[in-house]
Amino acid sequence: MRSVWAIALLSLRTAVRSRVVIGLLSILVLGVIGIPLTVKSDGTLAGYVQILVRYTLGFAMGVLLLATVWAGCAAVASEIQRKQIHLLVTKPVSGAQLWLGKWLGLVILNTLVLAVCALVTYGLLRWNTRAGQLNAADAQKLAGEIMVARARVPPAPFAVEQRVKERFAELQQRGELPTNMPPTAIYQALFTAAQVETHTVAPGGKITWRFALPAACERAPAFQLRYNLAAALQAPLNIRGRWVVRRERGGEACEIAADHPAQGQHSLTVPGTALAGEGALLVEYANVNQEGLSLLFDTQTGLTMLVPVGGWLSNYLRALLISDCLLALVAALSITAGSLFSLPVAAFVVFQLLIMFSTAGMIHSLATREAGFVAALPDMVRTTGWLSEAVSGFYRGLEVLIMPMQNDDPLAMVATGEWIAWPVVAWTFAKQIVVTSGLLLLVAVAALRRRELALPTE
Amino acid sequence: MPVVEARAVTKVFRDFWRRPKVRAVDGISFEVRRGEVFGLLGPNGSGKSTTLKMILGLLHPTRGQLAVLGRSPREVRAKARVGYLPEESYLYPYLTPDETLDFYGRLFDLNAQERKQRTAQLLEMLGLQHARHRTVGEFSKGMARRIGLAQALINDPDLVVLDEPTSGLDPLGCRQVKDLILTLAKRGKTILVSSHQLADVEDVCDRVAILYSGRIQAMGSVQSLLEDTHQCRVTFPDLPAASMARLLAAFRDALGTEPGIEHPRRDLEQFFLDVVEKARRAGGESSGAAPTQGVAAYLKTPARPEDALQQLLPQAAAAPAGAPPTATPEAQAAALREADEKLQQLLKPGSGT
Ligand SMILES: Nc1ncnc2c1ncn2[C@@H]1O[C@H](COP(=O)(O)OP(=O)(O)OP(=O)(O)O)[C@@H](O)[C@H]1O
Ligand SMILES: [Mg+2]
Numbered sequence: 001m002r003s004v005w006a007i008a009l010l011s012l013r014t015a016v017r018s019r020v021v022i023g024l025l026s027i028l029v030l031g032v033i034g035i036p037l038t039v040k041s042d043g044t045l046a047g048y049v050q051i052l053v054r055y056t057l058g059f060a061m062g063v064l065l066l067a068t069v070w071a072g073c074a075a076v077a078s079e080i081q082r083k084q085i086h087l088l089v090t091k092p093v094s095g096a097q098l099w100l101g102k103w104l105g106l107v108i109l110n111t112l113v114l115a116v117c118a119l120v121t122y123g124l125l126r127w128n129t130r131a132g133q134l135n136a137a138d139a140q141k142l143a144g145e146i147m148v149a150r151a152r153v154p155p156a157p158f159a160v161e162q163r164v165k166e167r168f169a170e171l172q173q174r175g176e177l178p179t180n181m182p183p184t185a186i187y188q189a190l191f192t193a194a195q196v197e198t199h200t201v202a203p204g205g206k207i208t209w210r211f212a213l214p215a216a217c218e219r220a221p222a223f224q225l226r227y228n229l230a231a232a233l234q235a236p237l238n239i240r241g242r243w244v245v246r247r248e249r250g251g252e253a254c255e256i257a258a259d260h261p262a263q264g265q266h267s268l269t270v271p272g273t274a275l276a277g278e279g280a281l282l283v284e285y286a287n288v289n290q291e292g293l294s295l296l297f298d299t300q301t302g303l304t305m306l307v308p309v310g311g312w313l314s315n316y317l318r319a320l321l322i323s324d325c326l327l328a329l330v331a332a333l334s335i336t337a338g339s340l341f342s343l344p345v346a347a348f349v350v351f352q353l354l355i356m357f358s359t360a361g362m363i364h365s366l367a368t369r370e371a372g373f374v375a376a377l378p379d380m381v382r383t384t385g386w387l388s389e390a391v392s393g394f395y396r397g398l399e400v401l402i403m404p405m406q407n408d409d410p411l412a413m414v415a416t417g418e419w420i421a422w423p424v425v426a427w428t429f430a431k432q433i434v435v436t437s438g439l440l441l442l443v444a445v446a447a448l449r450r451r452e453l454a455l456p457t458e
Numbered sequence: 459m460p461v462v463e464a465r466a467v468t469k470v471f472r473d474f475w476r477r478p479k480v481r482a483v484d485g486i487s488f489e490v491r492r493g494e495v496f497g498l499l500g501p502n503g504s505g506k507s508t509t510l511k512m513i514l515g516l517l518h519p520t521r522g523q524l525a526v527l528g529r530s531p532r533e534v535r536a537k538a539r540v541g542y543l544p545e546e547s548y549l550y551p552y553l554t555p556d557e558t559l560d561f562y563g564r565l566f567d568l569n570a571q572e573r574k575q576r577t578a579q580l581l582e583m584l585g586l587q588h589a590r591h592r593t594v595g596e597f598s599k600g601m602a603r604r605i606g607l608a609q610a611l612i613n614d615p616d617l618v619v620l621d622e623p624t625s626g627l628d629p630l631g632c633r634q635v636k637d638l639i640l641t642l643a644k645r646g647k648t649i650l651v652s653s654h655q656l657a658d659v660e661d662v663c664d665r666v667a668i669l670y671s672g673r674i675q676a677m678g679s680v681q682s683l684l685e686d687t688h689q690c691r692v693t694f695p696d697l698p699a700a701s702m703a704r705l706l707a708a709f710r711d712a713l714g715t716e717p718g719i720e721h722p723r724r725d726l727e728q729f730f731l732d733v734v735e736k737a738r739r740a741g742g743e744s745s746g747a748a749p750t751q752g753v754a755a756y757l758k759t760p761a762r763p764e765d766a767l768q769q770l771l772p773q774a775a776a777a778p779a780g781a782p783p784t785a786t787p788e789a790q791a792a793a794l795r796e797a798d799e800k801l802q803q804l805l806k807p808g809s810g811t
Binding site for chain 2: 003007018086092093
């Protein structure tokens with residue numbers, strides 16, 4: 001352990017004494033202070049918090065990621081290049097100790113720098129929203145809606161699977177299945193139809209959702225219900241409805257009238273007092289329009305309940321921890337790359353991997369969000385031959401490897417007051433540090449054992 | 459068990475496509491025994507450094523077997539008892555000598571107190587204590603070399619591998635390093651040096667192997683390799699002309715030819731050392747490495763102050779250069795016993811190495 005610390009401290013010392021790191025820190029400080037001053041927000045308080053937390057800290061993360069790739073690749077590669085490794089590996093230091101020392105040094109440095117940036121950001125946020133700086137309405141909004149940590153609870157999905165299956169079997173029996181569509185596409189179409197059906201409220205009709213609330217929100221002062229109506233509805237008039245919210249186990253109900261245009265996202269505040277105690281909520285919407293109008297709730301983003309479950313500051317801390325895990329993972333990847341290749345090659349490989357990482361995520365989300373794409377994908381592949389089959393197979397392989405690594409941008413979540421649970425932090429730590437970095441360590445150790453470290457690198 | 463054992467070791471360097479490029483070492487076999495100073499001698503590019511790097515696990519032999527202290531050189535455990543000075547100083551330029559030695563001491567798992575003590579002693583021994591707060595990057599080549607030597611000794615190793623230890627050193631430093639090597643050898647340490655400075659090798663090595671294009675051309679004890687049994691040299695003080703004439707006449711009678719006569723010359727090394735010593739006495743200041751005497755105390759056997767080894771340095775400085783170390787078999791055996799004691803002490807749990 002003494003060797004690991006010695007190497008970690010040496011890396012820190014290298015960093016502190018190298019001009020590159022000093023330059024980097026200046027860029028960071030300039031950015032963290034400069035971005036909120038120069039970037040214009042939409043003028044709202046929420047917009048300001050977004051800029052500060054999401055973009056400013058996001059910028060710091062970006063700079064740190066780049067620096068980590070560079071420093072990580074250089075950690076072992078440049079020691080080999082400058083032959084300083086000759087004096088390291090002729091001491092009783094194993095490959096694993098060398099790797100861990102380098103990694104720990106980078107992780108400590110990243111954590112320190114990120115912590116400084118986070119503190120400055122938080123300080124700016126508090127200073128610019130200090131008492132006397134905001135009007136009463138804004139101050140209330142800040143405390144109640146912005147600097148909060150709210151869980152996003154979706155309603156229990158309507159059970160449409162069964163209905164779709166029955167309908168499919170019925171069509172099949174009657175021989176009415178369209179012959180020009182592959183079965184997956186037919187199924188998909190039937191599924192969409194069933195979803196639309198369950199999300200539609202006829203005039204005078206009702207629709208009820210069930211929300212299972214987390215136990216943590218027992219004493220929450222208020223919940224917020226967000227909903228979207230299908231945007232295709234271009235009614236020039238206001239939509240009128242009546243919401244009734246009650247606990248599943250019975251008790252007081254709370255009634256709220258809604259009267260607004262169809263477009264956009266709507267939200268209403270449900271007082272928590274009436275509903276205190278754990279359990280599930282039943283939310284009912286009654287269509288009370290006079291004009292005989294049917295309403296369709298968006299099938300994907302129809303309803304969400306935002307439930308306050310904790311403080312903003314601890315949420316911020318968790319977001320930072322998750323960000324730090326990402327930096328540590330990139331450090332591990334870079335150090336391993338630097339143990340396998342010379343410096344420019346290693347940096348190139350890491351950037352390639354990071355690019356693949358992000359495009360795989362994009363393709364995955366395209367594939368899952370666009371239902372039609374999913375349905376069409378196997379078909380497309382089948383008709384265009386082995387090459388695209390290979391490509392899509394490759395990407396699916398990547399998805400299996402990479403998707404578990406992806407998580408929602410924690411800074412975006414904390415900026416919009418979305419709750420990040422501790423298990424998410426633990427899960428991120430487990431998969432990015434324990435498993436992936438552990439595997440990367442093993443790869444590096446095997447490489448260092450095989451390599452003749454006195455050979456010159458080109 | 460020999461400390462280093464090489465059996466038919468070959469090293470072929472390959473290019474990117476794994477085609478053989480250079481056969482740097484070609485089937486060499488030798489062994490280095492415990493307590494001896496073994497020299498690898500050879501012209502530039504003869505494979506000395508390549509051999510040493512294989513012994514340290516920095517390169518892997520293409521063919522043949524290597525064992526260091528009974529283990530494969532690639533094993534981590536074997537390295538705790540080895541010290542290595544590479545052919546050039548590969549130090550971290552932004553560290554001071556203190557920090558450098560402290561760092562390498564930590565890699566040997568020495569505790570803070572030991573590191574501090576040894577660092578101070580080594581810096582004093584190598585004449586760098588006044589430069590201990592400057593960074594190594596700004597050191598002259600010879601000063602950096604001294605730091606390299608210090609890091610090779612920080613763990614009080616059993617086997618010291620020195621790749622051209624005197625390169626870049628001033629004559630004073632060369633002399634000091636040679637004396638150091640002799641001292642370490644007397645303490646039971648095994649030393650493997652490479653050099654193309656013939657005088658250096660002759661001064662310190664018990665046995666040498668002469669390498670040329672990767673092969674051992676000659677190997678044996680320095681004494682046996684250099685002794686010319688067909689000639690004798692007689693040395694006596696300058697005599698009055700008459701006595702001299704008589705002596706010469708006697709030689710002429712016995713030999714039947716004229717004997718060769720000349721005044722013995724001091725060699726340049728000794729002369730240089732005398733000049734520097736005089737200048738130092740006169741109070742000259744230098745920002746470089748300071749001339750020093752003595753050996754770091756932790757490298758000694760503290761229980762025996764009367765140890766002849768301790769006086770070795772001053773003695774050696776007074777003796778004419780080039781005189782091979784003479785030792786009777788009894789004295790050698792005693793030295794070996796001493797060395798064993800020292801080894802046992804070092805290996806005692808808690809001694810830190
Ligand atoms: N990495 C390498 N790739 C190719 N050839 C090499 C490599 N390292 C050494 N050589 C070659 O191996 C031979 C032996 O080199 P080595 O460094 O062992 O010589 P040396 O005896 O130490 O010489 P010097 O006295 O100059 O230090 C040389 O011909 C050298 O060019
Ligand atoms: Mg050499």
